[in-house]
Amino acid sequence: MIKINGLSKSYGKNEVLKNIHLEFETGKVYGIVGENGAGKTTLFRCMAGLESYDGEIVSEVNPLENHLGLLLTDPFIFSKITGKEYIRLLCNARGKTNIDIESRNIFDLPLGQYASTYSTGMKKKLAITAILLQENDYFIFDEPFNGVDIQSNIILIEIILKLKALHKIVLISSHIFSTLSDTCDEIHLLRKGEQIKSVQRPEFQTLEQEMKSFLIGDRIEKLELK
Amino acid sequence: MKDYFYLQYIRTERKLREAGINPYLAYLLGAMAFVGLSEYIFYQSDYAEYLVLLTCLSLLLNLSERNRIDFLQSTFGKKRKTVIRLVENLALSIPFIAILIFKNAYIECAILIGLTCLSAVLSFQTNFNHSTPTPFSRNPFEFTVGFRKTFLIFPIAYALAMIAIIVDNLGLGIFSMLLLFLTSLTYYLKPEDEYYVWVFSDSPKSFLLKKIRVATKSISMLTFPLALLLLIYFPGEFHLILLFFLIGILFLWAIILAKYSTYPDEINILEGILIAICIYFPPMLLLTIPYLYSKSINKLKLILNDKN
Numbered sequence: 001m002i003k004i005n006g007l008s009k010s011y012g013k014n015e016v017l018k019n020i021h022l023e024f025e026t027g028k029v030y031g032i033v034g035e036n037g038a039g040k041t042t043l044f045r046c047m048a049g050l051e052s053y054d055g056e057i058v059s060e061v062n063p064l065e066n067h068l069g070l071l072l073t074d075p076f077i078f079s080k081i082t083g084k085e086y087i088r089l090l091c092n093a094r095g096k097t098n099i100d101i102e103s104r105n106i107f108d109l110p111l112g113q114y115a116s117t118y119s120t121g122m123k124k125k126l127a128i129t130a131i132l133l134q135e136n137d138y139f140i141f142d143e144p145f146n147g148v149d150i151q152s153n154i155i156l157i158e159i160i161l162k163l164k165a166l167h168k169i170v171l172i173s174s175h176i177f178s179t180l181s182d183t184c185d186e187i188h189l190l191r192k193g194e195q196i197k198s199v200q201r202p203e204f205q206t207l208e209q210e211m212k213s214f215l216i217g218d219r220i221e222k223l224e225l226k
Numbered sequence: 227m228k229d230y231f232y233l234q235y236i237r238t239e240r241k242l243r244e245a246g247i248n249p250y251l252a253y254l255l256g257a258m259a260f261v262g263l264s265e266y267i268f269y270q271s272d273y274a275e276y277l278v279l280l281t282c283l284s285l286l287l288n289l290s291e292r293n294r295i296d297f298l299q300s301t302f303g304k305k306r307k308t309v310i311r312l313v314e315n316l317a318l319s320i321p322f323i324a325i326l327i328f329k330n331a332y333i334e335c336a337i338l339i340g341l342t343c344l345s346a347v348l349s350f351q352t353n354f355n356h357s358t359p360t361p362f363s364r365n366p367f368e369f370t371v372g373f374r375k376t377f378l379i380f381p382i383a384y385a386l387a388m389i390a391i392i393v394d395n396l397g398l399g400i401f402s403m404l405l406l407f408l409t410s411l412t413y414y415l416k417p418e419d420e421y422y423v424w425v426f427s428d429s430p431k432s433f434l435l436k437k438i439r440v441a442t443k444s445i446s447m448l449t450f451p452l453a454l455l456l457l458i459y460f461p462g463e464f465h466l467i468l469l470f471f472l473i474g475i476l477f478l479w480a481i482i483l484a485k486y487s488t489y490p491d492e493i494n495i496l497e498g499i500l501i502a503i504c505i506y507f508p509p510m511l512l513l514t515i516p517y518l519y520s521k522s523i524n525k526l527k528l529i530l531n532d533k534n
Contacts, residue, residue, distance in 0.1 A: 049531065050424055063531040066427035076419040078367070080374040082357045085366035092365065093426040114357055 001025055002047070002064065002138065002169060007055035009042055009193075016042050017053070018193045026060070027167040029160055031180035034190035035215070040173045041073065043190070044140045047171075061137050066094070069131030073143045075123055077115045083126050084111040090130040099133055107152055120147040128156065139163060139170045145179050157182050177208050227306055231313070245495040252495075263506040264325045275331040276401045279338055281505060282322040284408045286315055286345045288415070292375070311346040318342075362444050367422070369444040372413030379409045380448065387452050391459045399456045400470050406449045407474035411481045414441070417490050423529050430526035434486065434519065441478050449474065476511045480504060483518035489525045 002024040009017040017039045024030055032040045046053040049065040061067045077086065087101050105111055107125040109118070115126055124147055131139065141160075145153050160183045163170050174180050180187055181204045189196040189207065199207045242249045268274040289311070298307040319342040326335035358377060362369040373380075383405045390399035426433050449471065456467045484497040493501075497518070504510045 048424065050420065050529070052528075065424065065531055070421070070424075072421060076421055078371055078418075080371040081366060082363075085363055085370055088363070089366040089422070090425055093422075093428075095427060112357055 001060045003056075003058045004047070005056040005058070007043070007046060007053055007057065009039075009046055009051060009053045016193045017046070018195075020055070020195050022188060022195070022198075024169045024171065026169055027164055028185040029164050029170040029172065029183050031184040031187035032171060032173045032190060033175075033177075033180065033187055033211070034173075037192070038190040039193040040190060041142055042193075044070070044142055044171070044173070047140065059138070064138065067137040069134055069136035069139045071124070071127055071131055071139075071141045071144055073146070075127035077118070077123055077126070079114070079116045081115055082112055083109050083115045083118070086115045086126060087111070087130040087133060091133050094134045094136075096134055101133070104133060105129065106155065121149055121152065124148055125152055128159075132159065137168060139168060141170070141172045143173055143175070145174055145176050153179065177211070180204075181208070227302065227310060230302070230310060241495060247495065259502075260321055263502075267506050268329055273397050273400065275326060275329065275334040276397050276404075277505070278322050278325055278331075279334050280401060280404055280408060282319055282338060283341060283405075284411070285318055286342065287409070287412060289314055289318065290345050290348075308347055312343065315342045315346045361447055365440045365444070367418075368413040368441065369410070372410065373448075376409050376412070379405065383409075384452060387455055391455065396456070396460050396463050396466070399460065400467065403449055403452050403456065403467075403470060404474060406452065407445065407477060410441075410445050410448065411478060414478070414481045414485050415493065417485055417488075417492060420490050420529060423489070423526070426530060428530060430523045430530050433526060433530055434483070434522055437482055437486075438479055441482055442475060445475065445478055473508050473511070476508070476515065477501075477504070480511055480515055480518060483515060483522050486526055487518045487521035489522070489529075 002022075004020055004022040007017055007020040007022075008015065020043065032043065034040050042051065045051045047057055047064065048068055048070050049063075057064065059067075081089070084101050088099075091097065091099050091101075101111065107122075107129060109122060109126055109129070115123065118126060124144065128141075128144065144156055148156065157179065160170055160172070164183075164185075170183075172180065172183065181201075184201070184204075186198060186200055187204065187207060188198045189211070197207075239249045242252045264274075264278065267277055271277065295307070295311070298310055302310060319338060323335055323338055323342075326332075326338060358374045360370050360373045362373060383402045386402035386405070387399050390396065390402060423433070426436075428436060453467060453471050457464055460467065480501060484493050484501060487497060488494050500510075500514050500518075504514050
């Protein structure tokens with residue numbers, strides 16, 4: 001379980017998260033949706049302890065950040081480090097040594113090559129593999145499907161469902177609604193740092209329609225396409 | 227090109243002002259400190275000219291960083307890039323060259339001028355795309371990456387050590403060992419992305435100890451064969467060889483701690499001055515290391531969990 005009570009975050013006078021209350025239960029997958037700048041990534045960074053904040057984040061397993069697999073939108077990869085060394089670095093950091101990396105290379109990445117030469121999608125797959133091999137209890141995937149090929153997206157969806165079956169807590173942000181409806185038990189909508197609504201599985205379609213009509217509005221007409 | 231140098235000047239002034247130092251005062255104090263410390267080390271040490279050479283070389287090495295060179299080449303073109311690098315390198319080396327001339331160390335001065343010009347056209351940081359095997363893959367990061375970027379330095383250092391043995395010049399031998407230490411220090415100069423600190427499930431204390439342990443083990447692997455060679459061929463000077471080996475290790479610790487004492491920012495001027503004082507007066511390391519350690523712990527508390 002992870003409980004967020006009254007979480008607020010400001011950068012100077014700009015309040016990017018406003019009094020967020022959320023609860024995440026074991027064995028469930030949660031989607032966090034919202035436009036760019038809605039506060040999704042800031043929420044994740046606060047949960048990971050990468051940002052200071054007002055309010056409280058409580059978890060069953062402590063400290064939360066030491067049991068959290070964090071996939072950032074754009075994983076930072078050093079130059080001159082191979083894929084295998086990247087995974088080893090992240091596993092060593094969590095005290096997981098002697099892991100057979102080669103046999104668990106499910107995305108068939110060229111692990112002997114420098115990771116900086118990988119494509120965007122391959123870098124993301126490498127980062128996902130690394131945080132999975134860390135054997136975490138909690139997972140935050142910030143835009144995991146972006147830039148990843150369709151075959152790997154299918155694998156990724158199955159991985160998320162497997163994590164759910166293993167009683168992990170998984171949080172995902174994605175701009176591709178179908179990936180969320182395939183995996184999530186509940187979706188939380190953020191808008192300009194505010195928690196707008198939380199929606200259960202049966203209402204996902206209604207949420208998607210609502211989001212579409214809110215986002216699109218009369219924008220397309222304004223273009224006056226001819 | 228003029229704009230580029232003007233921007234460098236502006237950047238330096240900004241850094242000094244941000245550190246709360248008046249730039250003109252800093253230039254004056256810097257020049258006085260440079261002359262004073264140089265006099266001191268020539269008075270104190272028989273190897274002062276090598277130390278001057280080494281200090282200047284370390285600064286030149288920093289200027290030949292691959293991304294920086296790529297930026298210069300893509301912005302100014304190959305010819306103007308070379309001119310810029312030559313001007314920068316000479317501007318950096320002139321005070322050191324002046325000291326060496328003043329102290330009648332003409333051979334070292336000629337070597338320094340040669341290296342200054344050479345490093346303007348060459349990069350010691352290799353850029354091959356195949357993955358170079360390293361002995362540090364079990365604990366990847368600083369030494370794995372650094373070794374690959376600078377591996378040409380290692381055969382050069384070992385060749386210098388062999389020459390030192392053949393011509394019976396311990397000073398050159400110690401210089402070659404310090405060259406290895408110096409190269410490895412550069413692996414820790416730039417702060418890494420905060421994710422690579424955050425990801426550790428360690429307290430600040432155990433994180434730092436882990437970093438120091440891995441660095442000590444790695445640098446020992448690189449320098450031990452060279453130190454052993456020197457010990458075999460200069461057994462009468464074993465205390466001196468071991469002393470420089472120990473100083474090299476302590477400097478590595480100091481640089482690691484300096485990096486995390488200002489993390490996630492780059493090492494700032496105050497820490498830079500502290501390290502510079504230690505170069506000329508190594509016993510200061512015994513005060514500098516604990517000071518930087520406690521500063522690093524405070525900085526890392528903001529990222530790493532202190533409860534476990």
